[in-house]
Amino acid sequence: MRSGAKIVMEALVREGIDTIFGYPGGVVLPLYDEMLNWPQVKHVLVRHEQCAAHMADGYARATNNVGVCLATSGPGATNLVTGIANAMMDSIPMVAITGNVNTWAIGKDAFQETDIQGITIPITKHNYLVTNVDDLPGVLAEAFYLANTGRKGPVLVDIPKDVFTAMTDKPFPETVTRRGYEIPGAPAQEQVDEVARLIAEANKPVIIAGQGVLASGSMDLLRELAEKAHIPVINSLLGLGSFPRNHELSLGMMGMHGEATGTLAVQDADLVMGVGIRFDDRLTGDTNTFAKNAKIVHFDLDPSEVGKTVTPVAWVIGDLKLGLEMLVPMVEPKRHDEWVAQVKGWQEAYPLVVPEGKFLSRTVLRALNEHTKGQAIVSTDVGQHQMWTAQFYKVMKPYHFISSGGLGTMGFGFPSAMGAKFAKPDSEVWCVVGDGGFQMTLQELQTAVEYGVKVNICLLNNGYLGMVRQWQELFFDNRYSSVQMGSPDYGKLADAYGVKFFRCTRVEDLDETLRQAREFDGPTLCEFVVEMEENVYPMVPAGKDNSTVIMDPDLPKQPAGATK
Amino acid sequence: MSQQHTITALVQNEAGTINRLVSMFRRRGVSLASFNAGDCEQEGYSRLTLLVDGDESMLHQTLKQLVKLIDVVEVEDLAADHGIQRELALIRVDPNSSEVEHVKNLASEFEAKIPKETATSVFVEFTGNPKDIEKLIGALKPYNVAEVVRTGLVAMRTDSV
Numbered sequence: 001m002r003s004g005a006k007i008v009m010e011a012l013v014r015e016g017i018d019t020i021f022g023y024p025g026g027v028v029l030p031l032y033d034e035m036l037n038w039p040q041v042k043h044v045l046v047r048h049e050q051c052a053a054h055m056a057d058g059y060a061r062a063t064n065n066v067g068v069c070l071a072t073s074g075p076g077a078t079n080l081v082t083g084i085a086n087a088m089m090d091s092i093p094m095v096a097i098t099g100n101v102n103t104w105a106i107g108k109d110a111f112q113e114t115d116i117q118g119i120t121i122p123i124t125k126h127n128y129l130v131t132n133v134d135d136l137p138g139v140l141a142e143a144f145y146l147a148n149t150g151r152k153g154p155v156l157v158d159i160p161k162d163v164f165t166a167m168t169d170k171p172f173p174e175t176v177t178r179r180g181y182e183i184p185g186a187p188a189q190e191q192v193d194e195v196a197r198l199i200a201e202a203n204k205p206v207i208i209a210g211q212g213v214l215a216s217g218s219m220d221l222l223r224e225l226a227e228k229a230h231i232p233v234i235n236s237l238l239g240l241g242s243f244p245r246n247h248e249l250s251l252g253m254m255g256m257h258g259e260a261t262g263t264l265a266v267q268d269a270d271l272v273m274g275v276g277i278r279f280d281d282r283l284t285g286d287t288n289t290f291a292k293n294a295k296i297v298h299f300d301l302d303p304s305e306v307g308k309t310v311t312p313v314a315w316v317i318g319d320l321k322l323g324l325e326m327l328v329p330m331v332e333p334k335r336h337d338e339w340v341a342q343v344k345g346w347q348e349a350y351p352l353v354v355p356e357g358k359f360l361s362r363t364v365l366r367a368l369n370e371h372t373k374g375q376a377i378v379s380t381d382v383g384q385h386q387m388w389t390a391q392f393y394k395v396m397k398p399y400h401f402i403s404s405g406g407l408g409t410m411g412f413g414f415p416s417a418m419g420a421k422f423a424k425p426d427s428e429v430w431c432v433v434g435d436g437g438f439q440m441t442l443q444e445l446q447t448a449v450e451y452g453v454k455v456n457i458c459l460l461n462n463g464y465l466g467m468v469r470q471w472q473e474l475f476f477d478n479r480y481s482s483v484q485m486g487s488p489d490y491g492k493l494a495d496a497y498g499v500k501f502f503r504c505t506r507v508e509d510l511d512e513t514l515r516q517a518r519e520f521d522g523p524t525l526c527e528f529v530v531e532m533e534e535n536v537y538p539m540v541p542a543g544k545d546n547s548t549v550i551m552d553p554d555l556p557k558q559p560a561g562a563t564k
Numbered sequence: 565m566s567q568q569h570t571i572t573a574l575v576q577n578e579a580g581t582i583n584r585l586v587s588m589f590r591r592r593g594v595s596l597a598s599f600n601a602g603d604c605e606q607e608g609y610s611r612l613t614l615l616v617d618g619d620e621s622m623l624h625q626t627l628k629q630l631v632k633l634i635d636v637v638e639v640e641d642l643a644a645d646h647g648i649q650r651e652l653a654l655i656r657v658d659p660n661s662s663e664v665e666h667v668k669n670l671a672s673e674f675e676a677k678i679p680k681e682t683a684t685s686v687f688v689e690f691t692g693n694p695k696d697i698e699k700l701i702g703a704l705k706p707y708n709v710a711e712v713v714r715t716g717l718v719a720m721r722t723d724s725v
Contacts, residue, residue, distance in 0.1 A: 117580050121587045126634040129579050146634060179576065180637030304628035307621070 001167040004133045004159060005034035008097065011140035012041050014172060017068050019044060019059065019422050021052035025072025026112060027099035030164035044422065044451060047443040049076050051415035053083020054441070057092050058379055058419025061402045062427075064214065066093040066148050067419065073100045074112030077158070078119065082409060085123040087154040089406025090238060091215065093147040094154040096120075102162045103131050117158050125153030133166035138173055145176040149183045151302045152215055184301040186326065187318030194314045195273070195297050196330040202271035202295075204339045205231045206262075208254065208283070211238035211405075212276015212300065212320050219243070219398050221324035222275065228328065230336045232343050234262035236277045237390055240401040245374060245394035251343065252394075255283040257387035260350040260538045260549055265343050267547045269294045276300065276320050279309045280406065281543070289545040299323055350538075352391050353554045359507055361385055361460045364528045365392040368430065368458060371514045376428040377402065377420045381413030381437035384466035387536045389432045400427075411440030417455045418448060428518065429454070435461040435487045445497040448523040456517045459527045461487060462534065470535050494525045502526040568597060569623050570642040570649060570719050571614040573630060574604070581635045585612070588633060594618060594626050598651075600716035609637065613719045640721065647721040653697045653714045655688040659707040667707050674700045685710065 002010075008031055012020065019042045024032045035043055046052045049071040056067030071080050077098040087094045101110040117129045126146050128139050136159070143155040199205060213222050219242050226233045226249050233243045234254045243250055254262030266272055272294040277283065279298070284290040287310050298305070298312040299320055306315045316323045354362040365388050372378075374396035380386040380403045395401040402420055404412040417431035438459055448455060469483040494501035500520050504513040504527070517524040537552035575581055582601060589596050598615035616626060623641065630639045642649070659667050667686045671678055676690035690700050694717060701709060 118583060121580065121584050122591050127580070131579070151632075178634065180574075181634055302632070304625065304632055308625060 001169050003030065003034065003164065004136050004166055004168075005031040005164040007133070007136045007168070008140065008159070008164075009034055009038045009041060011137070011144070011172070012068065013038070014141075015066065015144045017066065018042060020068040020070055021046055021055040021059070021419065022070030023049050023052060023072065023076055025074075025076045025099065027073045027101055027161040028070065028076075028164070030161065031070075031099065042422075043070075044447065046415070046447055048441065049079035050082050050411065051441050051444050051447070053080045053094070053096065054086070054409075054412050054415035055419030055422065056094050056096075057083060057087050057412075058402055058416030059423040060087070060092050060094055060419075061416070062377055062399050062420035062423040064217065064399055066095055066144055068095050068097065070097045071099075072112065073098060073116070074114045076112075077114055077116035081119060081123065082407075082411075084120055084154045084156065086404055086407040086409045086412060088123045088125070090404065091152050091211065092154065093152040095143050095147050096124075096154060096156040098156065098158045099164070100129070100158050100160045103160045104162070106131075106160065116156065120156050123154070124156050125151075127156040127158070129158045129160075130163055131160065133163050133168045134170045136163065136168070137170050141172050141176050142178060146178075146181070150181075184318045186322040187316045189326070191314065191316045192323060192326045192330065195316055196327060198271055198295060198297060198314060199229050199231075199273075199331055200334070203336065204269045204294075205229065205271040205273065205336065206251075206265050206269045207231050207233045207273045207275055208236060208266070208277050209233055209239045209242045209275045210236040210277030211242075213239060213242035214276075214398055216276065216301075216320040218276070218321045218324050221321065221328055223247070224328050225324060225331065229331045229334050230340060231273070232265060232340060234258070234265065236280075236283055236405075237403060238405040239277065240390060241395045241398045242276075244396050246396065249340070251347070253390045256285070256540050256542070257391070257536050257538065258283075259347075259352060259391060260551060261343060261346040263538065263540065263546050263549050264346050264350075266291050267293070268342075271295050271297065273297045274299065274312070275324075278305045281309070284310060285540045285544050285546040289547065350551060350555060353552050354392075355554050358531050359505065359529075360534050361388050361462065361528075361530045362392060362534070363507060364458065364460060364510065364530065365389055365432070367510050367514055368432070369393045371511070371518065372428060372430070374400075376400065376430050377417075377424060378430045378432060379403070379413050379417035379420055381431075381433040382408045382410045383434050383437060384470065384534070384536045385432050385434045385460045393432075410437040413437055414441050414455075414457060415444050417457075418444060418453050421453050421455050422451075428456075430456045430458055432458045432460070434466060435459065435463065436465045436485055439485075439487065442493070445494070445499050445523070445525070449498050453523055454521065455523050457523070457525045459490065459525060460530050461490070461527055462530050462532050463487070464532060466534070467536070469533070473533070473535070474539075475541070490525060490527045500524045503529070505529045566617060566619050569616050569618070570646070570717065571616060571627065571630070571639060572642060572719055572721070573612040573614065573639045574606075574637045575601075575610050575612060576635045576637060577608050577610055578635055581610075584633055584635060585630070588629055589616075589626075592626070592629060594622060598716040600718050602718075613717050615717050642719050642721060647719055647723070649693050649717055649719040650691055651694050651697055651715055651717045652689070652691045653701070653712060655690065655701060655704060655709060656711040657686045657688060657704050657707050658684055658710045659686065663707050667704065670700070670703050674703075676700060
């Protein structure tokens, strides 16, 4: 016989979880007490539960494995909600454990009671309220299984206080099976045959590779396919890292703020292969005009994604790795020299530009890329700096670019970077964040100091909520409303927390700042005071035709049909 | 083209299962015209019959989203006139005393039952497809239909069994 609390710890160890992120409270006291007996599981005490979820998320993205967060009932549980929703939108494997009031008190509006199961139904892959300790081993095993198989996602397990203390001898199940839940296997051969035929016919093919490539570990197969059939590879935001950015066939990110080349290539292509992407609105722009000259092919393991936003002519539904393993040998080696030359021409004509003579966010991120050579794990927050990082940080390795894609959660960058560092202590980790997002979760500086988490924070301070300001400039006639944002004295703040601080206000000090920050043994906060009004280009206005991409006004030459 | 679809589903009974199902419809903006859930031949499972309004692409998306729910074991799309589709209605009619016989005659024309009769009310029980229920209610209207309760549709496939 052992307690529910002990079963939770057993489950973590069984699943190979070495670090969890959490915050204690009344109803989880039995679990926190039990935790003291399990030194092999490190509990990271955060300063706000939202950050426990974001750290678990960063941990999951850096390892492609489950991240675990833990909170008490009521406000502890509701504080996880943003982090869980974020993980759901980006299909991140996460198990969130919450305590709840005693089973006999549930439904009676007890102190710190909340219906977290009900609250999280739309933002979890699945969730549980465990009212009988006999069910706990099975539920926990199933929770990890569901979170990390098929289309991954967050699973919440809500455990009342008396279930933590109740005793049972119920063992963990040897294997988990759940009727009606099948992990997608190999796709149908005829689906793969059709795609092979379309590739053989195509003269202007492109691949858009997304996070599915990373989640399924299909990076090598993607590269093999691209090289064998000579197909340029574009990434979605979350697909960055699935294909090396220095590869001659890499076109970087496409979409609303993607590089013009990828966006234009998709509009000109005759075959667009979406591989592990969900054709979201930031990528497609107007779906009626998206890839208007192309046959669209969709690889996904989730059938509900196929045909959801765009209408493909062919699809391969099933495990992406197995699907690519079937496809690659069927594809005939081929060259598309003319097409690739055309694409390269766009790359030369419409490069990303960093105007000299100013101290811009782009100036900093270009330097960060040069210093780290795309080898560091970089976690971004949300906004202009996120798009510039996607553009200028040429990520070279899988699981090294971490960003809140679907939900667009400000405040995500710093805690997710810490989660990644806990997961990969030997990797260099940078957080790129704006002054807005940093002020949402900067209390975790204390956590970073206490645990000695060597994360470098690249804080791009422009005194504005830059992305919102940009939209107000472009679409609301320069009427700035609630976008100017003051900051504390970050030097004093860093001092107060005991974090090493660097302030850099000019290009001349940039290299030295980055060099010293990387060398410093401990967390650093590097504030770069950059130009206040800098816009992200290229830009496709929301819902517009991708062909109407607005180019950087600093570009000398504008493409035909592009609007300035 | 928008039309009604009958969807049947087998679901595992767990805390929150119905909540999860209904939440999916709300969140994806799919309108549920009727929702029926009940025990079935398998212990721990329920069979559901759902009536949804929408076009073909909405229907396909709904079916895929339903199957994706962990509780849902299987989902089937039954064309509107497919299999056996039935609903039960209880109708309280408060006719004038001179009209009571008309109400009873109408009920017997429709092969409806009268499980209860009071001094002021005739209680009509009718099982049929929703269209016939509408017809009966329409026919009873002139006699003062005071209350209607309907179970929602239940459906069962009859082919390929």
